[in-house]
Amino acid sequence: MKKLISICVPMYNESENIDAFYKQLTTTIKPLTQKYDFEFLFINDGSLDDSVNKVKALAQVDSSVKLLDLSRNYGKEVAMAAGFDYCQGDAVITMDADLQHPPKVILEMVEHWEAGYLDVYGKRNERKGESFIKKKMSEMYYKLLIKFSKVEVLPGVGDYRLLDRVCIDSIIRIKETQRYTKGLYMWIGFRKKEVHFDAEERFAGETKWKFMDLLKLGIDGLTSNTTFPLKIAGILGGILSVSSILYMVYILISTLIYGTSVPGYPTLVTLILLLGGFQLISLGIMGEYLGKIFHETKNRPLYFVQEYTGETIELEKIQVPQRFAKTESV
The missing domain is CATH 1.10.287 (Helix Hairpins)
Incomplete structure (x- = not known):
């Protein structure tokens, strides 16, 4: 029986990118389909455009495409947590839908996973399309965070990574709602391996990360990792x-x-x-x-789901464990 690899893709107003992303992704991983089955889980974080319909159209022709539609916009950190809760793979790859994370790196990630590494993370060599000021501010922030954080912090490393099921289950057990996932990756430990890549410019559309969003994320990183x-x-x-x-x-x-x-x-x-x-x-x-x-x-649930793989979730069906409001098996 083939092992399953889940690819979790949080999205917010990414309608212009979804088709190109899916086409490039499926073409890239085609050599791996002889050894592995794949699940493509798109987590809709309250998109206001046509993103949901685009994913549903893909699901009509590819049964491995799944949609997890959150009840509102909770933010990327929560959207990724929802993806971890619902993904079923033996390994999980998290990546963005705007093609800034080149799919070709997945082949190298899987190789290292097969070699026994449990957390294979992508490290950016170059960040195309970003201003000089933004790059320098990012460097300064990471230097500050590295100096004072009790947990190791890796500069130039984001959410593009492959996580073994043991890592996913460990993150699911962390019940905090004020999340800084980049810190959680390092906090749980396990065997890690880095792969290098050049972050591309967005395929289409504009970045959803405004200055105040980045500032909030930076403050969350500091206050979550150090006192x-x-x-x-x-x-x-x-x-x-x-x-x-x-x-x-x-x-x-x-x-x-x-x-x-x-x-x-x-x-x-x-x-x-x-x-x-x-x-x-x-x-x-x-x-x-x-x-x-x-x-x-x-102690509120981390999120609510209004639709999963085409089925509307009724409130009466929602089970409420300690951390999140998760539906019954659908």
Whole structure:
């Protein structure tokens, strides 16, 4: 009996790319079909265009194409978690539908999986179509994350990877709702192998990742992998407190020796603004961590599904385990 490889493709408004992506993907993996069966699981993350209909049309001619239609837009991290829950393969490949992840790399990934590696990840050599500023900001962010994270972080590595079933089952057991999947890949461990590729430009359409989305993802990465920002706030608070005491002693001694001096208002205002700004920054850092705790304690399902492989999901059929709202077998 052939082993099954699932290819999970989160999508949001990718109607222009789906046909070209499917054609290139199926052509590339054709040599592997003698040894493996394939499942193509498209996870629709609340698309507003014709993406769902495009996938359904493919499913009409190819029974290995499946659609997992989430009830709304939850974000890519949740969409990938949904894909992990529903995929059935002995190995799972996650990739984008915009062809920035070249399908030809899959052949090399499968080779390493056959050699015994459980997590074969793609590492970008070049990022075509990205601005110089965006590349430099990304480099700076990864340097910061690598320096302070307790878990190893790999720069230039995203979600394009092959995961063995043991890795998928391990990630499914992680029940947190505030997810940073790139950190989870490293946290679970297992034998890893990198393959290099050049990230292509999008086949069609515009990127869905705006500056604020990337900023949020970056903050999630920092607050999910390390508590260092809280330590920084404490360290700076201690330094400012000691400096304030020393300055107070200096003012006291100066007053006793030279008498009261009226000048000093600019210094006083500057110190007040400095301390006030630091306090607000510290509260903001603590607020990020408290916000994550708040969302986790709600214990809500991670997502809801309204359709899976053509069958509409009725609310009464939904089972609600600890982490997600998953349907009965369909």
